[in-house]
Amino acid sequence: MRIDLPIAMAALATLSSCLKEELPVPAHERGAGMSLETCMGPGYQDQLWLDLRTGEMRSSNVKTAWDLAFESEPDGWHIFLNGSKLMTAWNIGPVDITAAHDTTGMAAGRRIDAPSGDRDSTAIGDWRGRNDVFIIDLGFDAIGMPQGLRKIRFVSMSNTAFTFDVARLNGSQLTTVTVPKDPARSFTCYRIGSGVVSVEPPRGEWDLVMTQYTHQFYEPFLPYLVAGALSAEGVRVAEFETQDFEAISLADTASHPFSMARDAIGYDWKDYNFETGAYEIDRSRAYIVEDAEHYFHKLRFVDFYGEQGQVGCPRFEVVPL
Secondary structure (H helix, E strand, O other): OOEEOOOOHHHHHHHHHHOOOOOEOOOOOOOOOEEEEEOOOHHHOEEEEEEOOOOEEEEEEEHHHOOEEEEOOOOOOOEEEOHHHOOEEEEEEOOOOOOOOOOOOHHHHOEEOOOOOOOOOOOOOOOOOOOOEEEEEOOEOOOOOEOOEEEEEEEEEOOOEEEEEEEOOOOOOOEEEEEEOOOOOOEEEEEOOOEEEOOOOOOOOOOEEEEEEEEEEEOOEEEEEEEEEEEOOOOEEEEEEOOOHHHOOHHHHHOOOOEOOOOOOEOOOEEEEOOOOEEEEOOOEEEEEEOOOOOEEEEEEEEEEOOOOOEEEEEEEEEEO
8 A cells, every 4th residue: 555645844854864974994804793884974975785694785875866667577567766865645536747837736645655564555566558748846855945846657678678758747748658677686777867877786695775764653643764775686684673683593493483574673763862862872772684695694783973973874793683
């Protein structure tokens, strides 16, 4: 199912004031385990793609490098928004894409992708055979500046490519775009006005991406940008509540089942203390991760600040099992 998104403009205006400064730092030497530090840069501007077995950062990019992610499998038809920018989509039906439209009603009609990565819970949904037009809000950059609106009509997909039409809100500058699927990657990323971009590393070469992403809060009902770890497709995560990280073993997964949700690690291994104005790590939270190469690791976060005190630098321990 899709997630409804009646976003209050005041909440969006608050976004830029909540952005914190956060720079990629190399992994430390691996022994029995590793201590990794991954800094996302000012305003959480960077996405950092990590391989847990080696501790290497496979690639990095600014979060504004892409807008849409197209499923790359030959029969894949799902389309995801760039949640690190708080992107949303509003289906306005099978209307004339060259006509002028406004955003009246968009606050109640817009959607986000489920943070879990569930393919059945995307903002765009099953577009095939419907000829619907979507108003796409391109979200915000790292300093909270709006990235604008576009209208898109997804036309077709084949084993090798997607085709869609793009126009401005007033119907002008209609363009038909073909995006070839990249079979080496789970998703082929595209930036409107620029074309296909290489963002995520090839399939099987990464396990976690440290990034901002859109989480849906319910009390109050508000989609909001959070910073945390999202898993690669096929990566499994088991979560633990324990004060004894050293004692965690692979046998513990018998009572702590694995999840394949993209946000199984997510953001809530930390809390923001409004009295101190700082993030605090939940030391009782730990994880076992089965990575993309089917190696097992236990993992816990130890800090959200870099050596110079910059916020947005998750530090965590990774121990092979």
